[in-house]
Amino acid sequence: MRPRVTLQLPGAYERAIALDGTKVLLLGRGYVARALEPHLRKAGAVLRHTSRDESGLTFGSDAMRDAFTRADIVLVSVPPSRQGAEPSLAALAGVSSRARWIGYLSATSVYGDRRGQWAFEGEAPTPGLSRGIRRADAELAWLEAYPQTQIFRLAGIYGPGRAPFARLRSGEARIVEAPGHVVNRIHVDDIVSALLASMERPSPQDIYNIADGHPAPPGEVLRFAADLIGVSPPQTVALHDPSVSAMARSFYAESKRVDASRARWRLGWQSRHPTYREGLRAILSAMEDRTTR
DSSP states (O other): OOOOEEEEOTTSOEEEEOOTTOEEEEESOOHHHHHHHHHHHHTTOEEEEBOSSTTSBOTTSHHHHHHHHHOSEEEEOOOOOTTSOOHHHHHTTTOOOOOSEEEEEEEGGGGOOOTTOEEOTTSOOOOOSHHHHHHHHHHHHHHHHOTTEEEEEEOEEEBTTBSSHHHHHHTOOEEEEOTTOOBOEEEHHHHHHHHHHHHHSOOTTOEEEEOOSOOBOHHHHHHHHHHHHTOOOOEEEETTOTTSOHHHHHTTSOOOEEOOHHHHHHHOOOOSSOSHHHHHHHHHHHHHHHHHO
16 A cells, blocks of 8 residues: 655645555646646656656657556646647547546636526536637547546636736736626646545546636736735726737636536535635735745
């Protein structure tokens, strides 16, 4: 039996995990995967990852396919292409897996527009925008190809390096006026703790929403962040102002509130940053600690 290692996640609760000698493959090494890596290493996991440089496996290579076959745990964070293809599955065509846990990082865009109402995992996805359609298709493709897959529909991710403080100080931030619009958020440390909890309790084909459960208007969040660092609130512009790009406007085309009860009930997961307020305060505190060392 592998020894259990207790990890204290940044800003999160302690969790004892047993990963000593476990072979972990990270398909994609984005923001979430990089935040997860040190915790897996501390727990004794043997990590490999794909990379565009020489630090990792070349995506689509024989070495990547071999690592996938041998991995006990696989985390997929490569997004679908704009053409709708699922690049990881295309690279792994015909490759078998012995993994006890495969996690696919999806997004809450699969729910489409709920006009501010709640979205639950038990509902069928109803994506309206192309990015949501691509995500829903990718989820189904992974579940069909590898039935041990678990799906994690992530809300808007924030954390160290992904907070609005720099933009507020530089004057680049602005509030787009969109009455009734709310955004769902999740701190990256809370995503990490949810993934670790799922690795300890694999539940093939389960789907989890990972969100703090307290959606808020973007303007409210920016005003709070500005107040935290003592700067003036950013300028407000209309949604259809020419300076607002079509891509930016598309994010305001859908509004929903994402429920994350399933992860709490089945995984024993809890968010240590229950709203953006706690999360932004924690990020700012960590930034200030670094500058005073």
